[in-house]
Amino acid sequence: MATTDRQATTLALAHALSAVERGLAVIPLSRTKLPAVRSPHRDAPGPAPCHGQCGRFGHGVYDASTDPARIRALFAAAPWATGYGIACGLPPYHLIGVDLDTKSGTDSSAALRELALRHLFTIPETVVVLTPSGGRHLWLTGPPDVVVPNSAGRLAPGIDIRGAGGYLVGPGSRTDHGAYATAPGTAHLPPAACPPALLRLLLPPPRTAHPAAPAAGGHGRGLVQFVLSAHEGQRNTRLFWAACRAYENGIGPALLTPLLEAALHTGLDEREARATIASAARMTGHRP
Known part of the structure; x- marks a missing residue:
């Protein structure tokens, strides 16, 4: 059985690397179809909001990468992996x-x-x-x-x-x-x-905005920090998500500049960042 599992892991890694060659970001999966690398925070009390900022493996789809060396390292950390997941x-x-x-x-x-x-x-x-x-x-x-x-x-x-x-x-x-x-x-x-x-x-259908809240509040700072902590490949998605939440909570206009500055800090082009925030505004029923 151990030999069969090793063969399955080797084959899964080969398929995963082929997917990487096509530009697809992947992670190793176990036989249960769950991420194979266990969370480094599994013994920590309470929920762990970390999405990879700690620098260790074990954050599920947030580990996904198109770097062959990183994929080999992920599979080495989970020798029981028999499959791979493709991040959407x-x-x-x-x-x-x-x-x-x-x-x-x-x-x-x-x-x-x-x-x-x-x-x-x-x-x-x-x-x-x-x-x-x-x-x-x-x-x-x-x-x-x-x-x-x-x-x-x-x-x-x-x-x-x-x-x-x-x-x-x-x-x-x-x-x-x-x-x-x-x-x-x-x-x-x-x-x-x-x-x-x-x-x-x-x-999803546009949501009705909640009453306005001060942009300097903890929620606004949290959204800006969420964008700042984005890795390459996550920056646009995180910016869009954070902008949607900001508009839904009535702080979109106030957070426009902080979110834009955070996006630029992660390496996003200003035109692309502004377009993403504008899309979030339209998606939530607001004028960009």
């Missing part, structure tokens, strides 16, 4: 995973076809990954300035969405229930752009 929402693809499940007792493929007919969109040819349970993962790409959230069954019963902060089990991974594999004829395809009509369905 990160450049260059800003991947969106459409998970068509079979365990819910519903025909999720038929539900997606019905949505496509009702909202006038077509799923383009793209990468399709077959799951051990008979389900399918469709790989789509989103705009760089739009953050698609994770959801389970919100689009339709049996359809889960993997967006920013989520991950897809990569083809070639082995789990307790079997192996994941690319559907024939799709391995060579690049992830296709998400149809605009489908993208609109994946985004």
Whole structure:
């Protein structure tokens, strides 16, 4: 069994490095499909808000990287890994995973076809990954300035969405229930752009702003710090998330300059940062 596990780990690492060559950020997964590297804060009292700022491995999808040396180090830290996860929402693809499940007792493929007919969109040819349970993962790409959230069954019963902060089990991974594999004829395809009509369905409706709060408060400082602590590959996503929360809490205009300065400090281009904040304003029902 130990030899089989070592072979599975070696194979998973090889597949993960192939994904990295395509520009996909990955993490090692265990047979349970959970991140294989254990949290360095697991014995700490109370919840640990650290998303990798401590510099150690074990922060789930926040460990995801396209650096081959870092991926080898991650797998070395988890020799029991038998698969890998592909982080969604990160450049260059800003991947969106459409998970068509079979365990819910519903025909999720038929539900997606019905949505496509009702909202006038077509799923383009793209990468399709077959799951051990008979389900399918469709790989789509989103705009760089739009953050698609994770959801389970919100689009339709049996359809889960993997967006920013989520991950897809990569083809070639082995789990307790079997192996994941690319559907024939799709391995060579690049992830296709998400149809605009489908993208609109994946985004949450605008929320009503809460009463204004002083920008100097702890919540405002926390949002600015959240942006400042972003690693490369997370900067746009974190800025968009923080700006959305600021506008939802009525402090968007007051936090505009601090958030912009924080984004510039992390290395984002000013034009890109302003566009991301403007997208957050529109998404939450405010004027940029």
